[in-house]
Amino acid sequence: MKEKKRFLILSLLKRKYKLNRNTELIFSTPFECLISVILSSQTRDIVVNRVTKVLFSIADSPEKIISLGERNLLHLIRQIGLYKTKTKNIIKTCKILLKNYNGVVPNNRKDLENLPGVGRKTSNLILNIIFNKKEIAVDTHVFRVCNRTGFAVGKNPRLVERILSNIVPSNYKLYVHNWFVLHGKFFCKARNMCCKICILSKLCKFNKKI
Template sequence: MLTTSAKPVKNMTKKQIQIFFERLREQRPHPKTELNYSNPFELLVAVTLSAQATDVSVNKATDKLFPVANTPEAIFALGVDGLKQYIKTIGLYNAKAENVIKACKILIEKHNSIVPDNRADLEALPGVGHKTANVVLNTAFGQATMAVDTHIFRVGNRTGLAVGKNVLEVEQRLVKVIPKEFILDSHHWLILHGRYCCIARKPKCNECVVSDVCQWSDRFEFGASKFVTTKTLEDKS
């Protein structure tokens, strides 16, 4: 379980979860990925490149790549060595270049160069796993999927939103407990919250808009107010 406390974290109640996402929605009414892209194929490539890399590093590479090649045919024409020249600043770029080129070939030959909007065909592409497919389905096609990365895994476990021992457990819990009105944008809300507020070593609990419904006992040591929770829940009664 990914918390900085040895104390067990209990799951949030339905009421707390409702408040949690109402606050995140109010804070960021229109959340979106921080990867730069203009079509489903660019998103697919960017997400594939982002594995074990930062969005910032991916954007620096794709900002140079996409003006030159942003279709399966154009990137395939670069070849592995040509693609490497654009993405060599990204971690694991050798394997990623090979996977992207192979994926482009499959898209051209089997999908008329169109990114498929279903999990089976997406996960059949080299370099596209469960998480990458979830991101593409959610962001490019508006499907209610939940891609759990390190940020979401941490937020889920630390806050009590979705306690789980592994990524799959957290994903399944999130899909089960998040109200339908929030599910489509919840992936982005949780990533951004984990990236900028509920960070790993020094979470900004004193600035957190959901600290009063968070179940992490150590949040008070990082500045969370001790005098809000009861009133907040009474207001929602």
């Protein structure tokens, strides 16, 4: 895709979704953000929010999570996908935070990705949302929209992230993840795409095929 077309796509997304970085996950602190993002893997945000509303009212810090214990945490997050694995990861993460970081969520990729349950996408989200760093997380929505439209074509999320990091102007990097997520949820869906009312229809590679 030519640079001019990419700029038009970004301009349309900016006009549609504004300079909006609000995630659908509900949290009050960096620690709550970390736990919410870990829980959100393969689980809808609405389910995560329902679970964390109860969880954070009881345990909203590494100390409280550890005091809660694995069995009680397992019970509280049982609605979450992969809840058994996530329970173990969260307990381990809380112990590492207390031991190595005085209970504070680290603000760099290396330390974040050393936490159990935190991968590339999760660390990018936390760095962007909490620490205002211009990292672009590539989840299923971002990956789908980028490939389908032709904005950034790659065989895997890491490659798409690398392309986005190179082609997205610096002043858009804080927002582009959320723009693609919202567009993927409401228009460029995995199924039942809304191409007829999509603001990107005239610029989209996929739309030219149908």
